[in-house]
Amino acid sequence: MNIVVCIKQVPDTTEIKIDPVKNTLIRDGVPSIMNPDDKGGLELALRMKDSYGANVTVITMGPPQAELILREAMAMGADRAILLTDRKFAGADTLATSYALAGAMKTMDYDLIIAGRQAIDGDTAQVGPEMAEHLDIPQVSYVVNAERLENGNLLVKKESEESVQTLEVEGKCVLTVLASAFNARYMTVSGIVEAYDKEVEIWGADKIEVDETKLGLKGSPTKVFKSFPKSLKAPGEVHEVSEEEAVELIVNKLKEKHII
Amino acid sequence: MDIKDYKNVFVFAEQRNGVIQPVAFELLGKARDLADALGEKVVALLLGYNVKEEAQRLIEMGADEVIVADCPELKDYITEQYSQAVYQIITEQKPTIVLYGATTIGRDLAPRIAARLNTGLTADCTQLEIADTEEGDKQFRMTRPAFGGNLMATIICPNNRPQMSTVRPGVMQKRQREEGRQGVVTMFAPKFDTARFKVKLINTEMKNTSKNDISEAKILVSGGRGVKNAEGFDKLQALADTLGGMVSSSRAMVDAGVVDHSIQVGQTGKTVRPELYLACGISGAIQHLAGMEESGYIIAINKDKYAPIFSAADLGIVGDLHKIVPMLNERIKKEIEK
Numbered sequence: 001m002n003i004v005v006c007i008k009q010v011p012d013t014t015e016i017k018i019d020p021v022k023n024t025l026i027r028d029g030v031p032s033i034m035n036p037d038d039k040g041g042l043e044l045a046l047r048m049k050d051s052y053g054a055n056v057t058v059i060t061m062g063p064p065q066a067e068l069i070l071r072e073a074m075a076m077g078a079d080r081a082i083l084l085t086d087r088k089f090a091g092a093d094t095l096a097t098s099y100a101l102a103g104a105m106k107t108m109d110y111d112l113i114i115a116g117r118q119a120i121d122g123d124t125a126q127v128g129p130e131m132a133e134h135l136d137i138p139q140v141s142y143v144v145n146a147e148r149l150e151n152g153n154l155l156v157k158k159e160s161e162e163s164v165q166t167l168e169v170e171g172k173c174v175l176t177v178l179a180s181a182f183n184a185r186y187m188t189v190s191g192i193v194e195a196y197d198k199e200v201e202i203w204g205a206d207k208i209e210v211d212e213t214k215l216g217l218k219g220s221p222t223k224v225f226k227s228f229p230k231s232l233k234a235p236g237e238v239h240e241v242s243e244e245e246a247v248e249l250i251v252n253k254l255k256e257k258h259i260i
Numbered sequence: 261m262d263i264k265d266y267k268n269v270f271v272f273a274e275q276r277n278g279v280i281q282p283v284a285f286e287l288l289g290k291a292r293d294l295a296d297a298l299g300e301k302v303v304a305l306l307l308g309y310n311v312k313e314e315a316q317r318l319i320e321m322g323a324d325e326v327i328v329a330d331c332p333e334l335k336d337y338i339t340e341q342y343s344q345a346v347y348q349i350i351t352e353q354k355p356t357i358v359l360y361g362a363t364t365i366g367r368d369l370a371p372r373i374a375a376r377l378n379t380g381l382t383a384d385c386t387q388l389e390i391a392d393t394e395e396g397d398k399q400f401r402m403t404r405p406a407f408g409g410n411l412m413a414t415i416i417c418p419n420n421r422p423q424m425s426t427v428r429p430g431v432m433q434k435r436q437r438e439e440g441r442q443g444v445v446t447m448f449a450p451k452f453d454t455a456r457f458k459v460k461l462i463n464t465e466m467k468n469t470s471k472n473d474i475s476e477a478k479i480l481v482s483g484g485r486g487v488k489n490a491e492g493f494d495k496l497q498a499l500a501d502t503l504g505g506m507v508s509s510s511r512a513m514v515d516a517g518v519v520d521h522s523i524q525v526g527q528t529g530k531t532v533r534p535e536l537y538l539a540c541g542i543s544g545a546i547q548h549l550a551g552m553e554e555s556g557y558i559i560a561i562n563k564d565k566y567a568p569i570f571s572a573a574d575l576g577i578v579g580d581l582h583k584i585v586p587m588l589n590e591r592i593k594k595e596i597e598k
Contacts, residue, residue: 011407013407013408013409013410013547014408014545014547016407016408016410093380094371094374094381095374095375095378095379095380095381098371098375120408121406121407121408122383122406123383123384123405123406123408123527124371124381124383124384125367125371125383126367126370126371126374126381126383127371128371129339129368129371129372129375130371130372130374130375131375132372133343133371133372133375133376134375136456137458138339138340138458138459139339139368139372140339140459141364141367141368142364142368155462158364159364160363160364160365161363161364161522162276162466162467162522163464163465163466163467164464164465164467165461165462165463165464165465166461166462166463166464166465167338167459167460167461167462168459168460168462169458169459169460170458170459170460171458173458173459220380221378221379221380221417221419221420222380222381222382222415222416222417223415223416223417223418224413224414224415225401225414225415225416226413226414227406227411227412227413227414228411228412228414229410229411229412230405230409230410230411230412235570235571236558236570236573236574236575236576237574237575237576238565238570238573238576238577238578239575239576239577239578240565240578240579241577241579243579243580243583243584243587244587246561246577246579246584247584247587247588247591249575249577250559250575250577250588251588251591251592251595253557253559253574253575254536254592255595257535257536257556257557259479259503259535259536259557260503260592260595260596
């Protein structure tokens with residue numbers, strides 16, 4: 001069984017702060033990490049490898065420094081790593097990104113593609129389903145479990161707001177995975193050593209099956225019109241008072257607002 | 261593609277077990293504003309099985325027309341079945357805008373449709389507007405949080421149609437229901453390519469969570485790390501009961517296993533806008549603020565006077581919630597008895 005896992009290097013958004021004076025993002029010193037849902041996806045792939053035997057390939061599209069998360073993935077147990085990097089990919093929105101990834105998949109021999117549900121820097125949850133559409137294979141999103149049946153089909157559990165659904169999938173598919181369902185394993189010491197002996201394959205646009213006019217900024221239907229820091233509302237009143245006074249303050253406000 | 265051929269604002273009216281989801285009505289409210297600004301129609305898409313009776317409700321909530329696809333294949337949501345039906349309707353009708361709820365269904369369906377149509381999709385929009393450009397055109401602008409809510413980005417989709425967005429439940433406001441409002445109901449029969457149906461629904465297990473949805477609550481008493489444990493949440497529950505509200509939570513208490521994810525507020529939880537949001541022991545990470553800052557009135561109780569929650573609060577109290585909340589509960593009980 002050949003499994004390809006899509007992973008992304010993202011800034012740790014919980015560490016991003018706003019400069020209170022300039023009202024801009026402070027990105028300096030923010031660590032780059034493997035996107036949490038993608039790490040969950042890698043964990044699912046490695047569990048399937050443990051259970052059924054599988055060849056696990058990790059792929060990422062990004063700048064050269066994204067190689068770091070590919071090494072991390074190999075140290076966790078992935079067998080092969082591919083870095084899709086080319087100036088032609090730059091400025092891609094989700095549609096152009098999913099198109100490039102699908103172009104890479106078309107050159108590969110795979111049975112199953114796993115991706116994270118969404119990346120913490122964009123939170124769109126679009127790349128997995130869009131890639132599945134480009135490949136003309138089904139997708140199951142919000143996946144919390146997957147196992148292989150005797151007939152070769154996959155039995156997949158999907159979480160929604162109010163239920164957990166069990167679905168049977170025939171043939172190749174894309175699963176997008178929730179990090180919360182898969183506690184990812186740590187890198188092993190021997191894995192780390194081996195990860196640096198293994199090669200990370202570098203692929204450009206010429207290596208994949210795509211129409212180059214559909215890549216990057218040119219291939220992106222959406223454009224950023226503007227971006228701006230979130231406007232902070234006028235600060236309210238803050239009181240450091242005794243508990244009795246605090247209770248009076250709150251009760252008076254609730255009466256004033258006709259809440260009680 | 262001639263973008264001038266594309267007209268009208270479509271809303272995917274999501275239903276589950278025959279019940280139209282509140283987000284569909286919220287989207288109709290926003291779609292009404294957009295369509296009025298464009299001088300065009302609001303059209304709701306209702307897909308399901310034995311659901312056509314619900315169409316009138318969509319008209320009363322702002323739709324001018326409802327296109328209904330009512331057949332057994334659409335009884336339960338499955339990506340490919342729904343994608344084929346929605347794709348066929350869109351290619352035939354050529355809407356300029358299509359809105360979906362950013363639910364597990366909308367966020368699964370919309371990207372599939374976007375790729376099939378080769379068009380743009382903007383996720384989790386918090387603001388949608390029609391703006392006049394310098395060239396005299398009317399442009400659809402979609403604003404959404406990025407970088408975990410640290411930055412806002414306004415997105416346009418200038419050369420592809422339809423322009424599509426998802427919007428999280430609780431973000432837009434539904435209109436007052438207009439009983440007896442007149443509209444057109446059109447039936448649509450999708451032509452399914454069943455060879456592409458590769459996914460079969462085996463079963464659906466309902467989660468054992470509280471039936472009550474925090475995004476519907478008028479008053480939320482919300483707890484964070486400072487609440488510490490289930491006993492702490494009992495104090496919040498008692499106050500919520502007195503106020504006729506519900507209890508919600510920050511991510512910290514969900515991750516700690518103290519409360520269920522269904523009551524989590526924030527970027528990875530729900531977006532809420534109650535009349536009163538009482539934040540107890542919540543520090544106020546930007547991901548949390550993103551889910552509650554549109555609340556009518558925000559009160560924060562926190563021991564740490566530097567907690568960022570105070571910048572979002574209308575009234576901040578530096579103090580110990582474990583003492584203040586029970587006292588407040590007793591005091592409000594007396595107040596209500598008066």
